[in-house]
Amino acid sequence: MSMSRRALSRGLLGGLALAAGLALVPVSAQAQFRVEISGVGATQIPVAIGRFREEARAPQPLSAIVKTDLERSGLFKSLDASAAALDETSRPNLSDWKGKGADALLAGSVTQLADGRFDVRYQVWDALKGQSLGGMSLVVPAGDLRQSAHRIADDIYQKLTGDRGVFATRISYVSKVGARHTLLVADADGEGAQAALASPQPIISPAWAPDGRQLAYVSFEGGKAVVVVQDVFSGKRRVVAGFKGTNSAPAWSPDGRQIAVTLSRDGGSQLYVIGADGEGLRRLTQSYSIDTEAAWSPDGNTVYFVSDRGGAPQIYRVPAAGGSVERVTYSGSYNVSPAISPDGKCMAYIGMADGGYRVHLMDLSTRAVKVITDTRDDESPSFAPNSKQIIYATRAQGRDVLMTTTLDGRIKARLATPQADVREPVWGPFLAPLRR
Template sequence: MTHSPSRRAAAQRMLGGLALLGGGALWPWQAAQAQFRVEIAGVGATQIPIAIGAFRDEGRIPQPISRIIKADLERSGLFRILDATADRLDDTSRPPLPDWRSKGADALLTGSATPLADGRFDVRYQLWDVLKGQGSGIVSLVVMAGDLRQAAHRIADDIYQRLTGDPGVFSTRIAYVSKAGARHTLVVADADGEGAQAPLTISQPIISPAWSPDGQRLAYVSFEGGKPVVVVQEVSTGRRRVVAGFKGSNSAPAWSPDGRQLAVTLSRDGGSQLYLIGADGQGLQRVTQSSAIDTEAAWSPDGRALYFVSDRGGAPQIYTVPASGGQPRRVTFTGGYNISPAISPDGRHMAYISQVDAGYRLHLMELASGKVTPLTDTRDDESPSFAPNSKLIIYATRAQGRDVLMTTSLDGRIKARLATSQADVREPVWGPFLHPARR
């Protein structure tokens, strides 16, 4: 198999991570260097007009609550923001709804942010249905200063769900790998790229990060010991352990939906094949039995099947197999080179990378019908991952000679670029909902 230079991560996964690099040291938990700016292109087929003003007393708190909410909603491409900062609005008084209806607003957000004597902050808001002339009722979030951004994201999630019917993902997190010179960093950030933290920095590659279903752990492949091994790390504490360090290569971890197992690619018995292993590193089970390279497993949401990449037909294509083992079935037939499957949490779609001419582009398959839709016109896409509400996909690509992260809607109409100024970024993965009740 041959690979474009931009396909570094996918090539390492397809070859079982056999490119060995030199030694390095583990850095302590630290704040990530790079911060993000968001560039949005495109809008949804329809946009909901919503008026948002500054929260009362917002100037007395360390985070611009209303601006964070606006940025979240704008990034979705589904909302048209009307500026209400000139109006004196808060959560307690009834706003002049007929005036806002005449300005074209369907909804209006009012709120307040009050410092409390114990150092916490009381953030209150109310969403008004301008057309019906009704308020949703006041909601109060009492949080510490360090949780104010998260409170703003939760408010944006609530608005998104009330106005679209789908759960918002603004309060979720992403993980990705950043590379600056010889330094490779595993980064965890809010879904808007802010609040970035670096649980691991080493001088060898880190590839294939994967979130556990509870959002508390990350599995990834580390080369820091001179060979690729699968590591599971607790995000909050930094505690880590090798769960697959067999002879040969250990790569491409994927969590089972119940969080008890990982699907991994191992070459311990010869060629790269799929195995299941417990999250504690116990109970190894072989899934595929072939002389081909089988790798990049992705679970179905019900945990009954694995989707994976294999060159058993002569070139990389995507197959599916029961998680308990059995006869694989080919899934992709359009294009001669298809890799990196990601299954939407609702089980309806598969995102993957397909070679088109000399480039690699993000595609979407409707699993029930097999219908395939190209989502991008770029040439170096890789590593797709679905948002937990199944409405967006994050992926890596190249722009102006650098690796960057993008999100796209499932129809490809709305794209947002998360661009850093100090490092290349790749291998993004979107974390689960942080609040189980909202799954």
């Protein structure tokens, strides 16, 4: 293909059959991820984390999950407070913890109730100011204990930084084991993976709806590419773009009412916008080139996309209502897969640098660009909903893996599985608060 490598071809190629939709099905523990964190942040908040009282009797290591979440963000480093045997009712000497180098302290408990659920409680203290920052109690079934730990990490993140945490959000990605392709939904750390769809043929271009309940993706029905929207909980699905030719590269508008797609119905691959119900199709670009890989600005007014109209793949943008096209990338001869940060400040994309395909980050106000990865075969960048991290796919030790990185490139986490190639990650939106 003259225009692209694998990162771009996901919008134009596919398999041969569409499998039936599935409700979320747990994946075996052997297929789950290990989080491997590398790098050091410029400034990190030291947090002392104690082992939760009675944690050994719970099926999930809550304190360890919180610790890993915070470290993966790049903003925190942890100190072990387990020897102090604290819980949420303790009255710790915060001056002592300040003297030990801690800015904050976390302690809690987890108790199994008579009905089998677990009562999770915790408290956070500011050691510098010598005061409690509060906490909460969560009563959850065993299956939600990991989510509880992620919520606790989110609460600490927000208390200490002022920004909303994303540890309780979800990711989606495609895995391939042999000839089996699976669309998976997992926690943001890659654990707790559940299958939304399984097929003997490729599944490509997953995209989260803003409601966090639906995924659009591309598969094949009757031998041609179609865009499908699926409820990830019920498994119900519908074809929203099944026109003649190929139907590919779905991207949801911020309000969830429209989906930008690439269609070849009129002879070439061009951008169209269609209602999420499959109605109201309208053409967005008019060229004799390949226009694909749409990405909406968070205000819904602009659509970024990839085109070879200048002779090589570059990133352009066009008003969502239609109008003049503007080129965005000029550095390098190959730039694809745009992703716009939810705060609208940055664009991540894949560009060629030093002979490899790497994640680039552009400041959209200044157009300044920096390369934030040192791998050579990156693809599919996607922002966390708080705009502080990026997930992407790359190659490591001869297979496909998922990575997250902070925007400065300092802290990276590898979400590794020994049994599957994983690709095309997309970070989901914020979820509704957990009941307390």
